[in-house]
Amino acid sequence: MDERAALADLADRLPNAGDDCAVVDGQVITTDMLHERTDFPAGTTRYTAGWRAVGASLSDVAAMGADATAAVAAYGAPSFEAGELAAFVDGAEDVCHAVGAEYVGGDLDSHDEFTVATTAIGSVAAPVHRSGASPGDAVCVTGTLGRSAAALELFDRGDTNRANELFQFEPRVRAGTALRPYAAAMMDSSDGLARSLHQLAEASGCGFAIEAPLPIDPAVDELTDTPQERRESGLFFGEDFELVCTLPEPDVSEAREAVPCPLHRIGTATEHGVTLDGETFPDRGYSH
């Protein structure tokens, strides 16, 4: 059973767990486990690892439209070098401060492979779920797509400074709370735009007609050679942490003014089917 099937199986038992966060008594909570082999390519600094791991959980808080309160991390490694651990904590603290949350520590564990498990909590009276989209809604995405794909290419090429910069992203907590009054459905794009849209469509019982141009990051343009590669990196690769949401058509301009980062209209919710420029938009992407 792969992770996606196993998660689907669990979702039936844990209905709270179908969104980016579980919701309990007005609190949201989310946890993620990342590890060296699949999540931290060679060249990733411990500062970036701290930033990114904690950021991934804060992104889930953002996706509920919640205010981020705090985060913790469990840090598993073969040894605890003071410099590495301090750099990790620096990154974790900095990403928390970037979104108004507090990094409050965690646990250490002797572990053969560098492994990090992060948890973030937040609060929201009326969270935004994945299930609220209706035909006719505008579909929007924050920021740009494909930063992580570009970063991996840069790690491969040995340009680790730029790769580390791209790997640090601002979790869209402020955008999420700004979107909260407008958004009908929301999630983050960590599985890639294509898969995120399919997940929103399935949860909401609707479809999406997406239209180019899509806000693909300039770094993707620079680092890919063909339109095919550009499309793969920008739309399917995932591991980006933008917000994908739907909102009523008339609210788009007001929402765009409220959100402190670019908000791109990329399409419209439909009755069924997920299409890109009229063609099927395949349901594939990053499997965590």
Next chain:
Amino acid sequence: MDERAALADLADRLPNAGDDCAVVDGQVITTDMLHERTDFPAGTTRYTAGWRAVGASLSDVAAMGADATAAVAAYGAPSFEAGELAAFVDGAEDVCHAVGAEYVGGDLDSHDEFTVATTAIGSVAAPVHRSGASPGDAVCVTGTLGRSAAALELFDRGDTNRANELFQFEPRVRAGTALRPYAAAMMDSSDGLARSLHQLAEASGCGFAIEAPLPIDPAVDELTDTPQERRESGLFFGEDFELVCTLPEPDVSEAREAVPCPLHRIGTATEHGVTLDGETFPDRGYSH
């Protein structure tokens, strides 16, 4: 740098993290990472692993005198067998229900070694810290000591049924909330009684004079051959999840009636030094 030194180093930077939980806005949060090689001996069922991993975090919530709200777990394993995962979730749910909390899911991660990271949250207006003990306080401990040492011996002997039962413990959340009005200082005994007392002493700037008999679990008596082994298993081995606390002498009988499990008076807080029957009680125990 070992885990203890690294944690001490971090404690200076993250003052919130010096207790069993961090406290943010009346919420407590704690996270733990456990993995197969050191925490789940051969024969541990996935049900027990789910119970114990989530229980360890709930025990930290209990140690603050907080009500437990919810828990999540990140589950890393080489494969996701439906039966194993379901058993893990059963154990996680059952331990949450035992203390009035909700298990709300988590994350899955493909991981070479079976690794679990759990996080629990709770709420409390006035948490009990490790630092509140004063000379003259009574020192008390809930339940019995040495269950995990006994369980490991049973795993070694192949009596996995009994070992699994002993490995499942009820986190002392109800005892913790009952003790909250009385306790001056509190923590859980996961590092063993001896080390826990040294940690309380250091945080509070006092000492403890402990007197036998101590409430060592009957399973320890049964499974050890010498007084030396009994003492090691009961007082130093750790990985138990009882509460160690101090409270004003006059409150002991009232607290004992309020707490829904045995509460043993084991000594008195002093000006300095940690002793057992007048001899030095060494500062050693389980290093996580």
